[in-house]
Amino acid sequence: MTTIQKKPENPIAHLSRQDIEDIGEQLDAIRASVIDSRGEEDAAYIRKVIDAQRSLELASRAVLLASLFPPAWLAGTAGLSVAKILENMEIGHNVMHGQWDWMRDPKIHSTSWEWDNASPAELWKHSHNELHHTYTNVVGKDNDLGYGIMRVDEEQRWMPFYLGQPLWNLINACFFEYGIAAYDLELGKNWSTRKENPEFQRQAAEVLKKIRAQATKDYLVHPVLSGISAPTTLAANLTANLVRNLWTHSVIICGHFPEGVETFEKASIEGETRGDWYVRQMLGAANITGSPFMHLMTGNLSFQIEHHLFPDLPSNRYAEIAPQVRAIFDRYDLRYAEGSLPRQVASAWKKVVRLSLPNNFLKRAASARTPAAAVATVTELFAPAPRVGRGEERQAA
Amino acid sequence: MPTTVLRPGRTSRAPLTALREGAVKLAELVATPLVPADYLDMVSPLRASADLCGRIVEVRRETADAATVVLEPSGAWRGHEPGQYVRIGVDVDGVRLWRAYSLTSPADARDGRIKITVKAIPDGVVSNHLVRHARPGTIVQLDQAQGDFTLRGTAPAKALFVTAGSGITPVMGMLRSHGARLEDVVLVHSAPTPRDVIFGAELRGLASTGRIRLVEQHTDSGGMLDAAGLAELVPDLAERETWACGPAGMLDAIEQHFADHGFPERLHTERFRAAVTVAGDGGTVTFSGASTTVEADGASTLLDVGEAAGVLMPSGCRMGICFGCVAPLREGTVRDLRTGELTTAAPGDDVRIQTCISAAAGACDIDL
Ligand SMILES: Cc1cc2nc3c(=O)[nH]c(=O)nc-3n(C[C@H](O)[C@H](O)[C@H](O)COP(=O)(O)OP(=O)(O)OC[C@H]3O[C@@H](n4cnc5c(N)ncnc54)[C@H](O)[C@@H]3O)c2cc1C
Ligand code: FES
Numbered sequence: 234m235t236t237i238q239k240k241p242e243n244p245i246a247h248l249s250r251q252d253i254e255d256i257g258e259q260l261d262a263i264r265a266s267v268i269d270s271r272g273e274e275d276a277a278y279i280r281k282v283i284d285a286q287r288s289l290e291l292a293s294r295a296v297l298l299a300s301l302f303p304p305a306w307l308a309g310t311a312g313l314s315v316a317k318i319l320e321n322m323e324i325g326h327n328v329m330h331g332q333w334d335w336m337r338d339p340k341i342h343s344t345s346w347e348w349d350n351a352s353p354a355e356l357w358k359h360s361h362n363e364l365h366h367t368y369t370n371v372v373g374k375d376n377d378l379g380y381g382i383m384r385v386d387e388e389q390r391w392m393p394f395y396l397g398q399p400l401w402n403l404i405n406a407c408f409f410e411y412g413i414a415a416y417d418l419e420l421g422k423n424w425s426t427r428k429e430n431p432e433f434q435r436q437a438a439e440v441l442k443k444i445r446a447q448a449t450k451d452y453l454v455h456p457v458l459s460g461i462s463a464p465t466t467l468a469a470n471l472t473a474n475l476v477r478n479l480w481t482h483s484v485i486i487c488g489h490f491p492e493g494v495e496t497f498e499k500a501s502i503e504g505e506t507r508g509d510w511y512v513r514q515m516l517g518a519a520n521i522t523g524s525p526f527m528h529l530m531t532g533n534l535s536f537q538i539e540h541h542l543f544p545d546l547p548s549n550r551y552a553e554i555a556p557q558v559r560a561i562f563d564r565y566d567l568r569y570a571e572g573s574l575p576r577q578v579a580s581a582w583k584k585v586v587r588l589s590l591p592n593n594f595l596k597r598a599a600s601a602r603t604p605a606a607a608v609a610t611v612t613e614l615f616a617p618a619p620r621v622g623r624g625e626e627r628q629a630a
Numbered sequence: 631m632p633t634t635v636l637r638p639g640r641t642s643r644a645p646l647t648a649l650r651e652g653a654v655k656l657a658e659l660v661a662t663p664l665v666p667a668d669y670l671d672m673v674s675p676l677r678a679s680a681d682l683c684g685r686i687v688e689v690r691r692e693t694a695d696a697a698t699v700v701l702e703p704s705g706a707w708r709g710h711e712p713g714q715y716v717r718i719g720v721d722v723d724g725v726r727l728w729r730a731y732s733l734t735s736p737a738d739a740r741d742g743r744i745k746i747t748v749k750a751i752p753d754g755v756v757s758n759h760l761v762r763h764a765r766p767g768t769i770v771q772l773d774q775a776q777g778d779f780t781l782r783g784t785a786p787a788k789a790l791f792v793t794a795g796s797g798i799t800p801v802m803g804m805l806r807s808h809g810a811r812l813e814d815v816v817l818v819h820s821a822p823t824p825r826d827v828i829f830g831a832e833l834r835g836l837a838s839t840g841r842i843r844l845v846e847q848h849t850d851s852g853g854m855l856d857a858a859g860l861a862e863l864v865p866d867l868a869e870r871e872t873w874a875c876g877p878a879g880m881l882d883a884i885e886q887h888f889a890d891h892g893f894p895e896r897l898h899t900e901r902f903r904a905a906v907t908v909a910g911d912g913g914t915v916t917f918s919g920a921s922t923t924v925e926a927d928g929a930s931t932l933l934d935v936g937e938a939a940g941v942l943m944p945s946g947c948r949m950g951i952c953f954g955c956v957a958p959l960r961e962g963t964v965r966d967l968r969t970g971e972l973t974t975a976a977p978g979d980d981v982r983i984q985t986c987i988s989a990a991a992g993a994c995d996i997d998l
Contacts, residue, residue: 271724272724273724276721277724284672336725338726344919344942345942454656
């Protein structure tokens with residue numbers, strides 16, 4: 234992938250200024266139609282999901298008290314995994330986006346919600362809602378692009394460190410909630426100056442407090458309460474957290490990493506109009522196709538395009554507006570990126586692997602005529618970093 | 631006689647208390663990041679430790695446009711003084727709206743239930759919902775009773791109640807609670823027709839047994855009652871401790887009369903809405919805590935503006951008397967819609983304003 238502005242065939246070159254503003258107006262109209270019709274049924278929906286999630290979690294933890302008995306272990310672990318996924322995705326992520334603030338229920342409100350995740354709500358809301366949703370897919374601005382540990386765009390400068398990125402991605406997937414917390418803390422950037430940064434120290438203390446509480450619950454109190462089933466309950470909770478981490482990581486990488494999702498240059502968002510912003514969101518996300526249950530389990534982030542256009546509309550309404558949004562893509566000859574979960578996950582991983590090597594590396598290696606040329610191409614990987622060239626200064630800056 | 635002084639600390643704590651505290655701590659550890667109450671609310675929303683709320687038990691029609699809502703309050707309810715009101719938070723179309731309603735049930739009701747009586751006003755969102763759509767079984771949010779439109783523990787020898795329309799409600803609460811203790815009661819009540827008199831049958835019953843002297847003023851046929859007419863109807867007005875509740879025009883006239891005749895301290899009034907006299911200029915309002923910015927017109931209260939934007943706004947009577955809505959104004963200017971008075975805060979200031987009667991008069995920053 235190359236930022237849209239640098240592509241040989243810029244997929245939005247055919248849009249006139251008027252087209253872009255018209256797209257904005259049509260999307261605003263869709264947004265208004267949902268806001269005007271938000272009501273009792275939507276409120277009942279989120280309350281039902283919250284009740285179901287809490288019941289499922291309690292029931293699963295109760296079943297796990299007898300986790301020594303293998304069927305109980307299986308049922309409890311499966312139930313707890315689903316409960317944790319629902320809690321993070323359809324409930325936590327969406328409530329913290331303010332999707333349900335309109336109900337004015339202080340118990341289901343973005344300012345009061347706390348979730349079962351290592352990153353405290355306040356910290357996550359800042360890095361996710363303010364940074365990622367504002368600067369979606371702008372290279373050098375949106376840290377979600379590769380989470381600062383991976384190269385996910387041709388225009389990010391290659392370094393030998395990235396050779397390991399398939400492994401980094403796997404580790405990040407397994408420990409995703411901690412990865413998010415580290416990322417929300419901007420650990421990489423802040424670590425060296427941590428001593429002089431009281432704000433970072435405060436946030437880090439919050440994160441540690443949260444991690445301690447989560448770990449005490451899952452890895453100490455619940456196992457101890459299980460008596461002789463303690464070791465198996467511990468294993469069940471570790472498994473549920475791992476399943477939740479792998480699942481959420483997969484859903485999230487499907488949102489912005491698959492082939493077909495566009496990235497943008499930093500300079501391109503200066504003076505952006507509402508229409509421009511909408512177009513960037515349209516092309517900077519990809520959807521996942523699937524059943525209603527799958528959509529629920531992704532927190533409706535399977536409608537990533539709709540979510541990015543309207544991050545604060547109730548998630549249960551994305552499915553309904555998706556065809557209208559798609560019609561706008563079709564009308565303006567834009568690509569609505571979507572695919573099944575396995576396809577999108579594979580596509581995202583393929584990109585992670587491909588970009589772990591310098592641009593066009595495989596092609597160059599394959600087309601090397603002599604063994605010596607091939608060796609030369611490979612040794613380039615470990616040569617001192619090349620001078621910053623065109624298209625690379627953005628990341629280096 | 632020597633007494634044993636209990637020293638605070640471990641040793642003085644009853645083992646049961648310690649056990650209880652341990653159980654609570656354990657429940658907290660298991661519930662994190664939620665609190666145990668979040669789970670208990672699912673099975674027992676009315677328990678004593680829950681946030682104050684109530685369950686609608688019955689909705690009883692009173693007149694064509696008024697109904698009494700009977701509520702079973704949760705364990706945290708602390709009771710009320712007759713004449714006080716309760717704030718109730720109802721979900722209408724999924725949105726929680728808070729309004730104040732006077733309590734019409736006796737303070738010592740044996741079944742522990744409380745009643746409010748609501749008159750649907752044209753286009754009124756909450757009043758119409760309660761009168762026409764409220765269903766038994768629904769949980770509503772409540773606040774403890776408040777207000778000082780009460781007999782204040784005394785039983786005056788002679789009492790006068792002047793009410794109109796739904797203004798009868800706090801008085802009905804007093805009559806039902808103190809009826810037996812008030813010896814000499816006159817009630818002058820205005821309503822368009824006899825059929826519009828809320829609690830008509832009950833009031834007429836009280837009158838027929840001689841418990842009260844009831845004067846019904848039917849305004850469709852007899853016109854509005856003015857202060858002079860009232861003085862004529864109640865010749866010993868000056869001797870009566872008076873409680874009045876009704877539309878602003880009526881209350882203003884009575885207040886004027888009592889002031890002119892030199893006994894304003896005899897009069898107690900209750901207003902259901904603030905008398906808005908001016909509009910602000912409008913402006914951009916920032917609710918800094920919620921990171922929300924909206925454009926407000928000069929006639930909408932900051933409370934309404936904030937609520938419409940999804941900000942969690944504290945509120946109470948919504949008419950400028952209880953100070954339940956007070957919030958810090960950090961910067962900018964707001965106008966008091968009742969008086970037109972301007973309040974200004976310089977950056978960094980912490981000026982407390984009542985959002986329910988203030989509107990933006992230029993850009994302002996509210997710390998909520
Ligand atoms: C201390 C106190 C006690 C109260 N007790 C009672 C009671 O016992 N019974 C009762 O029925 N009401 C009572 N009210 C009034 C009640 O709180 C609501 O204001 C009323 O029900 C209207 O709410 P709404 O949501 O239906 O109207 P809204 O949707 O808020 O308003 C609709 C329209 O009606 C106007 N309006 C608002 N309030 C009134 C009003 N009171 N009279 C006329 N027009 C109005 C508004 O300006 C608006 O134009 C009391 C109010 C207070 C402050
Ligand atoms: S809400 Fe009572 S004073 Fe504002």
